[in-house]
Amino acid sequence: MARLNVNPTRMELTKLKKKLSSARRGHKLLKDKRDELMRQFMIMIKENRQLRSEVEAAISQANRYMAVAGSVMQREVLETALMLPKQEVELDVSTKNVMSVNIPVFSPKYRTSDSNDIYSYGTAFTSIDLDGAVSALSDIFPKMIRLAEVEKACQLMADEIEKTRRRVNALEHIMIPDYEETIKYITMKLSENERSTTTSLMKVKDMVLKQSHNFT
Amino acid sequence: MYKAAVIGDTASVSGFAALGLTVFRETGPERIKKLISRLAAREFAVIYITEPAAAMAADTIKKYREEPLPAIVLIPAIEGNTGEGMKALHEAVEKAVGSDILKN
Numbered sequence: 001m002a003r004l005n006v007n008p009t010r011m012e013l014t015k016l017k018k019k020l021s022s023a024r025r026g027h028k029l030l031k032d033k034r035d036e037l038m039r040q041f042m043i044m045i046k047e048n049r050q051l052r053s054e055v056e057a058a059i060s061q062a063n064r065y066m067a068v069a070g071s072v073m074q075r076e077v078l079e080t081a082l083m084l085p086k087q088e089v090e091l092d093v094s095t096k097n098v099m100s101v102n103i104p105v106f107s108p109k110y111r112t113s114d115s116n117d118i119y120s121y122g123t124a125f126t127s128i129d130l131d132g133a134v135s136a137l138s139d140i141f142p143k144m145i146r147l148a149e150v151e152k153a154c155q156l157m158a159d160e161i162e163k164t165r166r167r168v169n170a171l172e173h174i175m176i177p178d179y180e181e182t183i184k185y186i187t188m189k190l191s192e193n194e195r196s197t198t199t200s201l202m203k204v205k206d207m208v209l210k211q212s213h214n215f216t
Numbered sequence: 217m218y219k220a221a222v223i224g225d226t227a228s229v230s231g232f233a234a235l236g237l238t239v240f241r242e243t244g245p246e247r248i249k250k251l252i253s254r255l256a257a258r259e260f261a262v263i264y265i266t267e268p269a270a271a272m273a274a275d276t277i278k279k280y281r282e283e284p285l286p287a288i289v290l291i292p293a294i295e296g297n298t299g300e301g302m303k304a305l306h307e308a309v310e311k312a313v314g315s316d317i318l319k320n
Contacts, residue, residue, distance in 0.1 A: 041312055048305055049318065056292050056301065063294045066231050078230065087236035091218040091261045093285065102284055106261060109217070111236065118234050134234045141235055144289070145220075148262040152287035154305065158312040159282050165314075 004182040008189035016186070020179040027171040034164045037099045041157045048154050051147040058140035065133035072127045081121035081130065087112055087138075091145075101160045103153035106145050218259045218285075223248060224266030228293040232264070245272035252276045256286050266293035267300040 006012045070078060088111035095102040112118075118138050119131065222232040226241045233239045238260075242248050248269055253276065255263055263286050270277055270290050277288050290301035310316045 038312070045305070045309055045318070049302075052301055052305065056297055059291050060297055062231055063228060063292065066227060067294060070227060079226075082230050082233045085233050085236050087234065089220055089236040091220055093218050093261050095284070104261070104284060104287065106218075106287075118236075120234055133231045137231050138235055144264065144291075145262070148220075148264075148287040148289045151289055151305070152284075154308045155281050156284065158308040161312040 002178060002181075003185050004178055006182060006186070008186045010190065013183065013186045013190070016179055016183050020176065020183065023171055023175050023179060027168060027176065030164055030168045030171065033099055034161060034168055037101070037157060037161050037164060040098055041154065041161060044150055044154050044157065048147070048150045051143055051150060055140055055144055055147050058136055058143075062133045062136035062140075065129045065136060069127045069129035069133060072129065073125075077125055078130065081126050084120055085118075086120045087118045089141075098153070098157070099160070101153075101156050103156055104149060106149050108142070108145050218261035220262040220264070221255050221260045222264045222291075223251060224269045224291075224293055228266045228291075237264070242269065248273045249276045252280070252288070256280055256283075260286050262286060263288045264291050265289070266291055267298045268293050268295070270300060271298075 004016075006016070090109045090111075092107040092109060094105045094107070096105050097103075118134060121130075123131070219238055221238045221240060222229045223240045223242055225243050229239050229241060240251055240255075242251055248265075249272075252263065252265075252273055265273075265277070265288060267290050270288075280286060280288055290304060292298070292301070306316050306318055309318050
């Protein structure tokens, strides 16, 4: 550990002691923050994993329907069927503060209130598989929104945890030991100075006594 | 009000149009990268992108990972699930915890 480059004076000593105590307090706080963030992160990760596998399964299902629909219908017809959507989604974005990480919260707003009113085509010229694909996607959509929320939260929290962990480590392994060592150095130096003053005083006293009274 | 977008090849993303999401049919790497930056600058809060399309613009997506918005979410394309989306999750765990504890 490196000792800080300071003058060994009493003033520096008090300053350093103050710094050390605030570093210790900061370290404790940051450690708590890290632990709580980690706890929340684990909960989020669990949800994220669950949601992701559900969403992926549903989209794969929809894709299968879509592939079948694509094979029985002409591409142009398929495109035309989906060209003008009835439904429209808008997202209201607010943020939630979790341990000073601002995670987004999406609340979707739909244009049509009826969730079945999503088929933007007549059923006469389209395959039933297209209906299957659209309804599978529409069923999973609320979970997709939630997935976006949770995934973003996980990324932001992972980032914050990494930063906090670095700070905790820097305080624990660098700053606090450095302060402790410098404080020790100054205390040693000061007491050494004191001893040296005492001995030189004693020496002077001896000399003075010898001169005036001829003591040995 | 924010909107949600879907990027990918025609076959994979057409269905999302019915849900009222804004669909972009792009397959060129450069165009996808530009598109993501453009959407991020505009009022798109969530961008769903198919895994093959995401693989072409990995660096652009990484750039937005630490921004609060937009949230870029990988979804499987019509060819099947490549597991890229789960990989991002594992990466986040590894970053936060120091090792991938979800592996098994």
